[in-house]
Amino acid sequence: MTIGEELARAMDAQLSPYAVKNCGDHGRIRPLSEDSLRTVFQRDRDRIVHCKAFRRLEGKTQVFLAPEGDHFRTRLTHTLEVAQVARTLARALHLNEDLTEAIALGHDLGHTPFGHIGEKVLSSLLPEGFRHNEQSLRVVEVLENSGQGLNLTSEVRDGILCHSGPQLPRTLEAACVRKADRIAYLNHDLDDAIRGGVLKPFELPKDCLSVLGATHGERIATMVEDIVHASAGKAEISMSPQVEDAMNGLREFMFERVYHDAWRAAQEKRCDSVLRTMFSYYMEHLAELPEEYLMICYREGSARGVCDFLSGMTDRYAIRLFHSLFVPSGFPIS
Numbered sequence: 001m002t003i004g005e006e007l008a009r010a011m012d013a014q015l016s017p018y019a020v021k022n023c024g025d026h027g028r029i030r031p032l033s034e035d036s037l038r039t040v041f042q043r044d045r046d047r048i049v050h051c052k053a054f055r056r057l058e059g060k061t062q063v064f065l066a067p068e069g070d071h072f073r074t075r076l077t078h079t080l081e082v083a084q085v086a087r088t089l090a091r092a093l094h095l096n097e098d099l100t101e102a103i104a105l106g107h108d109l110g111h112t113p114f115g116h117i118g119e120k121v122l123s124s125l126l127p128e129g130f131r132h133n134e135q136s137l138r139v140v141e142v143l144e145n146s147g148q149g150l151n152l153t154s155e156v157r158d159g160i161l162c163h164s165g166p167q168l169p170r171t172l173e174a175a176c177v178r179k180a181d182r183i184a185y186l187n188h189d190l191d192d193a194i195r196g197g198v199l200k201p202f203e204l205p206k207d208c209l210s211v212l213g214a215t216h217g218e219r220i221a222t223m224v225e226d227i228v229h230a231s232a233g234k235a236e237i238s239m240s241p242q243v244e245d246a247m248n249g250l251r252e253f254m255f256e257r258v259y260h261d262a263w264r265a266a267q268e269k270r271c272d273s274v275l276r277t278m279f280s281y282y283m284e285h286l287a288e289l290p291e292e293y294l295m296i297c298y299r300e301g302s303a304r305g306v307c308d309f310l311s312g313m314t315d316r317y318a319i320r321l322f323h324s325l326f327v328p329s330g331f332p333i334s
Contacts, residue, residue: 015094
């Protein structure tokens with residue numbers, strides 16, 4: 001028996017009856033030989049961390065577009081905060097921490113440049129629509145590793161797909177990530193909005209804070225502890241009605257004052273223009289696409305290939321490419 005097998009059995013013995021075990025068939029698309037040191041979900045986690053799409057998250061917007069401050073969140077720091085919260089939940093509930101972490105680290109790999117405005121633009125341009133959770137699954141199944149994908153387990157792929165949207169995940173580990181995603185973005189986006197001067201602390205909804213807590217740390221602790229107490233020993237991940245109502249109230253406040261407020265409109269209009277203009281350009285100049293995306297155009301249609309190309313960009317690369325294509329740099333004089 002290898003070290004990896006011994007580790008998997010020892011970990012499985014400590015898990016809840018509702019947890020996903022490390023031993024067994026986990027539905028990879030292609031057969032994969034056993035690793036001598038790592039469990040199946042540790043391998044998935046490592047494959048995600050080492051892929052190109054994960055590294056690009058550092059250059060993708062969370063809420064604030066191209067912030068000048070060093071302390072605003074990016075899509076990468078959001079992902080790491082989700083992983084931390086989700087793993088805390090999994091550990092307290094005796095669920096599979098490695099599976100939970102792998103899902104959390106991969107859940108936003110398909111996010112566009114410029115945050116949700118980029119997702120909205122590409123959804124209007126792609127005939128079948130564009131949703132970042134579906135694109136995240138496409139990244140790990142199709143786009144990474146020169147078109148071979150990462151060959152992840154079915155549990156990780158399901159969790160990535162179902163971390164948002166109407167379709168619920170089939171594992172409790174993925175349900176932890178789904179909850180952790182909301183906990184993380186509500187709290188860190190609120191923190192960033194105050195840091196950026198969009199909100200003042202006294203403007204926050206007092207009825208929500210009276211339940212959740214007055215500080216960033218208190219609010220996260222309240223939500224996490226509530227989920228643990230409400231879900232312990234059960235086959236579902238849930239919250240108490242009081243805390244869930246307060247969290248939903250805070251979410252509504254954030255959508256009204258931060259996510260959809262007029263202060264974003266001017267920048268979002270510019271981001272919309274950048275992506276639409278480049279989409280039109282590459283639809284007319286397919287030969288200028290990188291070869292991997294040109295092949296997708298041949299196999300799945302031009303719009304699909306162009307959207308895959310644009311969605312993988314970081315904010316700065318999209319802006320730099322737009323400048324190189326459409327902004328004159330002067331004429332050389334001999």
